[in-house]
Amino acid sequence: MRDFAHLLDRLSLTASRNAKLVLVRDYLAVTPDPERGYALAAMTGDLVFRAAKPAMIREAVAQRVDARLFALSYDFVGDLAETAALVWPARPGANAPPTLASVVEELEGADRKTAAARMETWLDALDADGRWALLKLITGGLRVGLSVRLARQAVLMLAVPEAGPVVLGDLEELWHGLAPPYTDLFAWLEGRGPRPAPDPAGRFRPAMLAHALDEETELEAITPDLFAAEWKWDGVRVQAVREQGQARLYTRTGEDISAAFPDLMGALAFDGVIDGELVVRRGEVLGSFSDLQQRLNRKTATAALMAAHPAAIRAYDLLAEGGDDLRPLTFRERRARLEAFVAAHTGTRLDLSPLQPFDDPAHLAALRADPPEGDARLAEGLMLKRWDSPYLAGRPKGPWFKWKRAPFLVDAVMLYAQRGHGRRSGLYSDFTFGVWREGALTPVGKAYSGFTDAELKLLDRYVRENTVETFGPVRRVRAEPDHGVVLEIAFEGLQRSPRHRSGLAMRFPRIHRLRPDKPPREADDIAVLERLLSGGGLPG
Secondary structure: OHHHHHHHHHHHOOOOHHHHHHHHHHHHHHOOOOHHHHHHHHHOOOOOOOOOOHHHHHHHHHHHOOHHHHHHHHHHHOOHHHHHHHHOOOOOOOOOOOOHHHHHHHHHOOOHHHHHHHHHHHHHHOOHHHHHHHHHHHHOOOOOOOOHHHHHHHHHOOOOHHHOOOOHHHHHHHHHHOOOOOHHHHHHHOOOOOOOOOOOOOOOOOOEOOEEOOHHHHHHHOOOOOEEEEEEOOOEEEEEEEEOOEEEEEEOOOOEOHHHOHHHHHHOOOOEEEEEEEEEEEOOEEOOHHHHHOOOOOOOOOHHHHHHOOEEEEEEEEEEEOOEEOOOOOHHHHHHHHHHHHHOOOOOOEEEOOEOOOOOHHHHHHHHHOOOOOHHHHOOEEEEEEOOOOOOOEOOOOOEEEEEOOOEEEEEEEEEEEEOOHHHOOOEEEEEEEEEEOOEEEEEEEEOOOOOHHHHHHHHHHHHHOEEEEEOOEEEEOOEOOEOOEEEEEEOEEEEOOOOOOOEEEEOOEEEEEOOOOOHHHOOEHHHHHHHHOOOOOOO
């Protein structure tokens, strides 16, 4: 457990992608089975302990630490696991420090009462770093700047020549046939065993991703004889699989979300693998991303929720049909197969993402700037795909481009701030902002990205020096016509939302830049957002 804690600590303090790869590779290379396999599962999010909940940590700390001290500490640190690890009263020598494998194996079969008792025993035996790693493991929120894909790339670095040529796509396609602690995977990569779980039914196929189009250098090459254009729908990219009795719905990173969409899974009847966009559709009417958000991040869905927000798939591509792998075919060939495939499907939960004809790059630019009436008005932009491109895992340069619509911009005023998490736990980095309405500022969104480290320090200093009121971890700051911070906010879209005081909800808001040249009285009015919502656009 201590070696795992040391790895997490170093990862959290390392910014370089390559340095993180080396850290994980070196840990996996020297750590024995099953310890390294469980560490890998923790880093890839494949460990779930149903009996272990954050509330269990709070209850345990409440028995050992003064409530006021913990509240003050939590307010400052901003992270439950880190706070608990630091304030937990140590009992050196109370118990033998546990291994990571023993923790995982005991938690997997424990009920809530047993899990809570074992957690306290382990916390007593570990130092602060070990306690932090244990609690992060239990809550499932490592937040050490390591993506699932990067962790899997580190695993590939263990491969010896005897394993044969192995690429990341091979590993990602195998992943859903594997289970922690992955002893068969390590044996294969280290030349001690065969390739595991060859081509399991219902498996995830690694997604093909697009590069952002550089308008200055790449747009002129986008011609209709070489490229197809289709709208980039504002939903969630998914892969729907039905083969050999197995039915799965995956996100583009391979997370299985089938259980959250039983209405969709029950309505799909085909033998194949579809790459598409998860959306909400009521009859012929395509819903907004705000509608889809009602279904996301839920483990289950009620009958009322499914009836109000019916899920559907808008199909982009066909990766397999009737046992045939179509990925080596060209996009033109796959598209023809997809059109016939969707046309043969009955029901309203699957439709085809239509291609958008265009004459030349100038015509394409005009379409992107002013989409035609109908569903296209809800699109994020355009996808551009070479007619001759096979379906390749990852993000190959050249075959596919995404050309998103320019973000909307609005000048708003900082109203509230809250500390961040992980490396930002000591800084105010989550900012609620507002615009003017009838002479007062009303909140319209929250942003926690888009600024540089230097700008974050400036914003943090302003919060600390200009707090006028506190609400638990939230601080209200000075925001007056002639005193405050003006933020230029970029966002992708806007929807009505009764959950927000302004009645509006922004899509992907982030801080585009700070506006020290502008006093708060010159920030935008709610009427600007209302014009955008009604289709009038934002003034330049």
